[in-house]
Structures are given as C-alpha cells and as structure tokens.
Amino acid sequence: MKKTPTVGEILQAKGVSRRGFLKYCATTASILALPPSMIPRIAEAIENARRPSVIWLSFQECTGCTESLTRSASPTVEGLIFDAISLDYHHTLQAAAGDQAEAARHAAMEENDGSYLVLVDGSIPLANPGYSTIAGISNVDMLKETVAGAAAVVSIGSCAAFGGIPGADPNPTGAVSVMDIVTDKPVVNVPGCPPIPMVMTAVLTQFLTFGTLPDLDKHGRPMAFYGKTIHDRCYRRPFYEQGRFAETFDDEGAKAGWCLYKLGCKGPITYNACATTKWNSGTSFPIESGHPCLGCSEPNFWDKGGFYEPLSTGKFDSGERLAGAAAAGVALGVAAAAAGRRKQSKFAKEG
Amino acid sequence: MTTLEGIQGAAFPFHGNVRPILNEVIHAIDKLLDTGEATTIDLASLPFGPGELEHLEATLGTGELSAKLDALGTSRIRETAYPGVWWLEHRNAHDEVVGRYLEITRTPEILKSQDADIAAGRARLDDQSE
Numbered sequence: 463m464k465k466t467p468t469v470g471e472i473l474q475a476k477g478v479s480r481r482g483f484l485k486y487c488a489t490t491a492s493i494l495a496l497p498p499s500m501i502p503r504i505a506e507a508i509e510n511a512r513r514p515s516v517i518w519l520s521f522q523e524c525t526g527c528t529e530s531l532t533r534s535a536s537p538t539v540e541g542l543i544f545d546a547i548s549l550d551y552h553h554t555l556q557a558a559a560g561d562q563a564e565a566a567r568h569a570a571m572e573e574n575d576g577s578y579l580v581l582v583d584g585s586i587p588l589a590n591p592g593y594s595t596i597a598g599i600s601n602v603d604m605l606k607e608t609v610a611g612a613a614a615v616v617s618i619g620s621c622a623a624f625g626g627i628p629g630a631d632p633n634p635t636g637a638v639s640v641m642d643i644v645t646d647k648p649v650v651n652v653p654g655c656p657p658i659p660m661v662m663t664a665v666l667t668q669f670l671t672f673g674t675l676p677d678l679d680k681h682g683r684p685m686a687f688y689g690k691t692i693h694d695r696c697y698r699r700p701f702y703e704q705g706r707f708a709e710t711f712d713d714e715g716a717k718a719g720w721c722l723y724k725l726g727c728k729g730p731i732t733y734n735a736c737a738t739t740k741w742n743s744g745t746s747f748p749i750e751s752g753h754p755c756l757g758c759s760e761p762n763f764w765d766k767g768g769f770y771e772p773l774s775t776g777k778f779d780s781g782e783r784l785a786g787a788a789a790a791g792v793a794l795g796v797a798a799a800a801a802g803r804r805k806q807s808k809f810a811k812e813g
Numbered sequence: 814m815t816t817l818e819g820i821q822g823a824a825f826p827f828h829g830n831v832r833p834i835l836n837e838v839i840h841a842i843d844k845l846l847d848t849g850e851a852t853t854i855d856l857a858s859l860p861f862g863p864g865e866l867e868h869l870e871a872t873l874g875t876g877e878l879s880a881k882l883d884a885l886g887t888s889r890i891r892e893t894a895y896p897g898v899w900w901l902e903h904r905n906a907h908d909e910v911v912g913r914y915l916e917i918t919r920t921p922e923i924l925k926s927q928d929a930d931i932a933a934g935r936a937r938l939d940d941q942s943e
Contacts, residue, residue, distance in 0.1 A: 478884070478885060479927070480927035481882060481884045481930065482884030482885040484923050485903050485923065486885060488903065488914070488923075489912045492855050492858070492912050498853035498855060498914070696860065697830055697860045697861060698828065698862070699828075701828075719863070737860050738857065738858055738859060743910060744910060750862070750863060
C-alpha cells in the first residue's frame with residue numbers, strides 16, 4: 463500500500479497555523495456532536511490520521527445527495543474531500559470517464575484492500591439489472607464487487623438507505639436498499655432527501671479521526687444526529703405544548719409561527735437533526751420556512767399517506783406510538799437537552 | 814449594567830430558547846469563579862427560532878475586548894458585556910459561519926500563542942538573522 467501523508471502533514475504543508483488547526487478541531491467536535499473538552503484528543507487523532515480512500519457509487523438517484531454535500535458550507539468540506547479523504551472514484555465529480563474511471567476504482571480497491579470506505583447514493587434495481595448500469599456493469603454487481611474489500615459502507619440518502627422514491631409503490635424497478643444486499647459489512651445509513659451535509663461529513667470525519675463508525679439506532683442511523691425527533695428540538699415546540707396550531711397555511715396562526723402539526727408535520731415521529739443543524743449555512747429548516755416536516759429520513763416516507771394529512775389520521779405511523787409520543791411529549795422536550803449533555807459527558811469520560 | 818439574573822427574569826419575546834442558555838451561562842460563571850474550570854457552549858447544538866440567536870447576542874452585548882483571527886477563514890472573538898463570557902464565531906474561507914460558541918473562561922484558548930507556532934516563528938527569525 464502506498465504511504466499517504468497524515469492530515470497534520472497536509473495542513474502543515476499548506477501553512478495552516480496551530481490556531482487554524484484548533485479552529486478546525488473545534489468545528490470537527492461540533493460536527494461529531496462531541497463536547498468541546500474533546501478538542502485536544504481530536505487534534506491529536508486528526509494530526510496523525512492518514513487519508514482514507516473513498517469510493518462513491520451512484521445508482522438509482524437524482525444526484526441531490528451529491529449536490530447537498532458539494533454545495534454545503536460544512537466546515538472545510540472542500541478540504542475534507544480534497545485533503546482529508548482520498549476520493550478515488552465518483553463518476554459525477556471525477557474527470558476520468560469510461561475505462562479510465564473503472565481502472566481508478568479497481569486501483570483504489572487493490573491499493574486499499576480492507577481499509578477503504580464505500581459511499582453509495584441511490585437504490586439498486588433487482589427486477590431487471592439492465593434498468594441501471596455503469597460501464598455496462600449492473601448496479602448490484604458493481605456494489606457487490608466494490609464492497610468485497612471495503613472496511614464499511616455508508617448509504618447516503620433515503621434511496622440507498624431504505625429504497626427511497628425509486629422503491630415507492632409500485633416499485634417498478636424492484637428497488638432495494640444497500641443493506642438488503644450488503645449483509646457482511648458494517649453499513650451506516652445517512653437517510654434524508656437529501657441528507658444534511660454535515661451528517662455525511664460527520665461520518666467521514668469520525669472514520670478519519672478515530673477509525674471508528676458512529677453508534678447507530680435500529681435503522682442503522684448515527685445516534686448523534688438521529689437520536690432525537692425533529693419535534694424534540696423544534697423551536698415551535700412551545701406552541702405545541704400550548705395547543706396553538708396553524709390550521710391553514712395563511713391563517714393568523716401560520717403567520718405567528720405556530721405549530722404545524724395540524725398541517726401534516728411529521729416532526730414528532732421523524733428522527734433527524736434539521737431543527738438544530740439547519741440548512742443553507744444554518745439559515746433555516748423547512749418548519750422555519752413555514753412548511754411541515756415530510757419525514758424524509760424515515761423508512762418508506764413516500765408511501766405513508768398525504769404529506770398534509772395530520773399524524774392523527776394514523777397513516778404515517780401506528781396510533782399506539784403516536785399516543786405514546788403525545789403523552790411523553792412534555793417530558794421528552796425537557797429531557798432532550800439534559801440527555802444530550804449526559805451523553806457528551808459520558809463520551810468525554812470514556813474518551 | 815443590567816445583571817444576568819435581571820435579564821433572565823425579563824420577558825422574552827420569542828420562543829423561550831434564550832432563557833435556558835442564559836441560565837447555563839450563569840452556572841458556568843459560578844463554576845469559573847469557584848473552581849477555575851472553563852465551559853464552552855456550542856450554539857449549533859441548540860434550537861433557535863427566527864431572531865433568537867440575534868436576541869441572545871444583543872442581550873449579552875459587547876465588552877471591552879475583541880479580536881479577529883485570520884486562519885482558515887476569519888474568526889471573531891469578542892468578550893461580551895459580562896466579563897469572562899466570550900462570543901466566538903468561526904467562518905470558513907468562503908466567509909460562511911461554521912461554528913458559534915460561548916466560552917466562559919478567562920482567556921479563550923485560541924487567543925493564546927501556540928507552542929508549535931512560536932517554534933515555527935523562531936525558526937523563521939533564525940533564517941532572517943543569518
């Protein structure tokens with residue numbers, strides 16, 4: 463395997479000062495949802511980390527996930543891609559094409575056997591492999607071949623994580639998720655349509671920094687970002703507790719910024735970090751723009767009834783779970799921040 | 814000067830997300846005075862409604878000292894009107910905000926000259942004197 467420079471060496475060669483490096487580490491801690499007290503350890507780990515090879519495969523997708531990442535203002539995302547990881551194959555971004563591109567993929571797999579990361583966006587059609595091919599290779603064959611020597615796989619977006627829109631009823635291509643195919647490697651799901659760029663960056667950064675993958679929930683999603691519902695962290699939550707709801711998109715409640723629950727908001731049963739991480743350089747998130755959460759990071763969100771039907775109609779989730787969520791609402795909201803702090807303290811102590 | 818306790822007890826025109834942070838700041842100041850231990854609050858991890866972050870910044874005000882750091886983009890480090898409470902804002906090379914923090918400490922670490930930079934500077938000075 464060729465010897466790659468450490469991230470510390472790369473930054474030093476670029477003339478980045480120690481203060482600049484500390485700033486980089488502070489934002490990295492923030493990305494990883496770690497307490498600032500972890501910054502010295504992050505600094506040490508990043509300084510000695512070597513660039514992991516990353517192969518990005520795009521299957522049945524709309525390129526929205528790649529757009530989300532490359533348009534993001536996440537800390538040094540451009541640096542992360544071009545400096546801190548070695549992006550050896552991404553057929554949307556790379557200059558090479560055809561045989562040259564496939565040769566780059568095979569070279570990266572051979573040189574980094576057992577240690578590279580595979581990122582996948584898009585679902586995999588099984589009804590007829592000819593529905594989606596790259597260089598004449600079916601998506602399922604390319605996935606199996608590429609994953610064979612990988613350390614882990616990251617499913618970027620709801621299509622790769624859960625089948626997404628291609629998998630929506632009647633699922634004409636027989637679309638399945640990555641974890642339906644890959645069963646012998648760690649798979650991290652980063653769902654969303656598209657996913658939050660910072661979350662994608664965080665998974666790569668953790669792998670780069672500590673050589674580990676994040677703790678996952680039952681759907682394979684990183685707990686640091688998918689551990690709480692949108693509702694738990696929503697700034698409109700106080701209106702929900704007060705029973706103040708917008709009834710239509712142009713009534714006085716909507717203008718006053720009241721809770722969008724009755725307009726179909728799926729925030730109470732959607733696990734994601736939009737309410738705190740936000741979008742467009744932290745400008746806002748859909749609820750802040752006056753639109754209900756669609757629940758795009760939940761499995762099969764496309765087939766769970768109308769986006770503007772209130773959860774109480776019972777189409778999106780079971781009534782029992784909703785009743786439980788409603789009863790636990792106040793306590794959850796109050797406990798959310800405290801639980802987050804406890805988790806951070808625990809990590810810091812273990813670290 | 815308005816006391817933090819006084820502000821904390823005042824009515825907030827927004828969604829109620831500023832008051833708990835001020836409370837946390839007060840506890841952090843107590844900890845700093847009692848034990849010398851610093852606290853950093855990552856504002857990106859907290860929910861804010863429209864205008865609330867600006868409200869928090871205005872509430873804490875501006876103190877005697879501010880600094881600008883040029884490293885991987887601009888950072889502004891400013892002591893608020895409450896000594897020991899610092900507002901840090903990091904921007905990337907495209908001038909986009911990548912992190913906002915409240916540090917409750919005597920001097921934010923990033924303001925101090927770092928050993929690695931001091932050593933590199935000394936080497937450059939050596940070169941110049943030859």
